[in-house]
Amino acid sequence: MPVRGLPFDDVVSDLRARELAWLGADVPWFDAHTHIGHHDPDGAEADPHELIEALDVAGQQRALVFAMQEPDGYREPNAWVLRSAAESDGRLMALGRIDPNAPDALEEAQRCLADGARGFKLHPRSDAFGLPHPVVEQVVALAGEHRLPVLFHAGRGIPDLGESVLHMAADHPGARLILAHAGISDLGLLGPRVAEFENIMFDTSWWHISDMLTLFSTVPPGQIVYASDMPYGGSRFPSFLMLRCARAVGATPEQAAAIAGGQLARVVAGDELMDLGPALGTGNLGRRILAYERVISYLTGAAHMVFRGGDPTEPLALARLGCQAPEDGEHRAVLHEAEGFIALAQQRLGDGLNPIAVIHPAITAMVLVGTAEALQSP
Structure with a gap:
């Protein structure tokens, strides 16, 4: 079956076409946040070919992929994700999902890197941990050694990640810490401060317009990466929303193109990040209606x-x-x-x-x- 939402987010097709015309042709898209799996307690599920189908529907090229919640642990699911990425002709790149409460968490992280993972996913809600956490610190340190990303769930269902993120960013400058879901758990606290920490980033896998405009106006554009959260939705709506918000705060097409995929490509390659200028502020948003x-x-x-x-x-x-x-x-x-x-x-x-x-x-x-x-x- 197709990715949940894929048959329904066609409602934005005409609106999205206008945003894509503003962006310009031949911009490569790289989605920072997709999942596969069949055992998540919330009932959502997806296979690799379904993600690729959704990318094709939206005219997008690549995605980071990791395991959904797995009540029986992540060793086999991570192995499946890595195999799926290896068999995808470059369309999918794997993140190893790590439960820091598992006794073999660090060994699993090392095993994932050895088998080709391009970073890690940590989920404090579904895997029931908070920050600071000593094993999380070790995983971030490992990512830092290889200049790779660590994607944190930073959406609903958790307390804020808070000052721990700032401390880890400072202590492990090689790690790129990506706060998922527009970092809504921490956006008010960290958004205005992350310009001092270029290795703290936010993905755009969220839906509420006030949160998204806050993200795009308070966080430098070079620290924002496009994401869909598939299979929880399709790929057309989140790309429309990202472009609409970028344009609303006054971003240039070049800045939006970097958010769409160019900056994430540098993240997973371990390259220096593009400097896309300061946060764009609220001056372009107009009156309160x-x-x-x-x-x-x-x-x-x-x-x-x-x-x-x-x-x-x-x-x-x-x-x-x-x-x-x-x-x-x-x-x-x-x-x-x-x-x-x-x-x-x-x-x-x-x-x-x-x-x-x-x-x-x-x-x-x-x-x-x-x-x-x-x-x-x-």
């Missing part, structure tokens, strides 16, 4: 209801009502466009489709209103 913020707040509620298995009917209805505006209203055109996507989300909900089918049009509407002021025509 309360009508847009109302829609964003209701769509946030709807998305959280879907992710938690609840009924998003009411917040979707309120979001759509929030798009109402007088005929001569200043923001009517933007709200009308967003309303069309919310209506599609409602239709899909009523049709009883997979809940992920509801998410894509809903959060597309969120992105449209959240970036409208920055991208409005003169």
Whole structure:
């Protein structure tokens, strides 16, 4: 079966085409965050060929891949990931997933590197650890010796990673520490400080427009890398969202191209990173529009209801009502466009489709209103 979400994120195809036209042709894409596996307790699963199919649908070239949560340990799953990468004709590159609580954690990390891994994945929520942690420090030190990345889950379900990230970055300058999911657990604390630590990076595998604009405005563009989180979604929506946010804060196509893949290629090769300038700030984002913020707040509620298995009917209805505006209203055109996507989300909900089918049009509407002021025509 295809990657979850792949049949449904086509709703952004026309919008994404505009962003790709701005970016320019022949930009190589390199996804920093994809998984394969069949035993994750959350029920998600994927095979390597399904990731490659999703890359092809989006016209993307490469992805880092690692094991999903494996209740029985990571030795065999890591071996499968490494074999899959070796058989992918360069489309997939493996990260070894390490549980620092496992008695053989460091040995597994060393084994993965010997067999071709290009870094490590650590997941403090599903593998139940916090920072600081002595084995995590050892894994980061090992990555630093080889100038390779360590990708940390830094999304929902954990306390902040905090000062430990800064300490590890300073102590192991060769390691590239990538905080996944826009680093939302630490974005407010670390975002304004990471310019001092070029080896702290953030991936873009997240969906909320306020978080994403915070990421793109407070973190230097050279410290942001594109990511999708497949198979939890497809590849078209996250690439649209990344480009839209980059353009909204005033990034150049050259900076966006580096985020899309050029910088990650340097990370996994152990090369010096590109300096893409300072954080771009909020000056390009425009006015605060309360009508847009109302829609964003209701769509946030709807998305959280879907992710938690609840009924998003009411917040979707309120979001759509929030798009109402007088005929001569200043923001009517933007709200009308967003309303069309919310209506599609409602239709899909009523049709009883997979809940992920509801998410894509809903959060597309969120992105449209959240970036409208920055991208409005003169």
